[in-house]
Amino acid sequence: MAQLLDGKTLAQKIQDDLKTKIPDWVAKQGRPPGLAVLMVGDNPASAAYVRNKERACEKIGMASFGKHFPADTTQETLSEAIAQLNEDEQVDGILVQLPLPKHLDDVALLHQIHPDKDADGLHPLNLGRLLRGEQGIRSCTPAGVMEILKAYDLSVAGKKAVVVGRSILVGKPLALMLLAEHGTVTMAHSRTPDLGAVTREADILVAAVGKPNLITVDMVKPGAVVIDVGINRVVNEETGKGRLVGDVDFANVVNVAGAITPVPGGVGPMTVTMLLQNTFLSYCRKLGV
Structure with a gap:
């Protein structure tokens, strides 16, 4: 029998570590790390993923700025929402939950997220840093x-x-x-x-x-x-x-x-955990650590 690689237990260990670290940072900086998840429509699988991410944020003391939009939301509305989150000092990570309704250009929206807040590691700049072996947010x-x-x-x-x-x-x-x-x-x-x-x-x-x-x-x-x-x-x-x-x-x-x-x-389970870790690292980098 093969050795089982238990991602669930490892994910919990990493989240517990973040849960221990975050209160100390909040005491120093006056705010917790913040993750914003944008979801469009009512895809059941996407809704479940978003709920899991929001619960995970709550468990470790990370602020969650969920924004849920109806399925007929326009490209312009989402673009404006991302622009606002890029400027929001309380937000350290931004994630657009995929898939999006077919009338929306997901690539254009992902490109609009500021690379330093790209919690999913999908911005061309972060992918380029990976290609070059430079430090940056990883998928x-x-x-x-x-x-x-x-x-x-x-x-x-x-x-x-x-x-x-x-x-x-x-x-x-x-x-x-x-x-x-x-x-x-x-x-x-x-x-x-x-x-x-x-x-x-x-x-x-x-x-x-x-x-x-x-x-x-x-x-x-x-x-x-x-x-x-x-x-x-x-x-x-x-x-x-x-x-x-x-x-x-x-x-x-x-x-x-x-x-x-x-x-x-x-x-x-590791995917959600790395999303939290990416957001925490963005928070630390913003504070010059």
């Missing part, structure tokens, strides 16, 4: 993956790492982070011929596609570290009940891998 989910590897002393240096998925949210930034830690990185995707032949070479295999059970046991090198970023809801046709599964066939791969993240309870 939350990839940063969470790297924290898991670090917490379990799973060194990347000298290892073959394969990232399946090339999104700007996870695949591309994570490949750069693994490269920065001296891994030899291969990116695979939907047009990669013989995907299994590529993944079987991986000492560290990351699945970030959004396709249930894409990675089967025959695609995994024995003893490999398997990081499952996928979060997919599947419904039992007989009972009608849904459950979350990853991109990895966990039930079988767990018997071959050396270490593996479960779904749920693996990478997911």
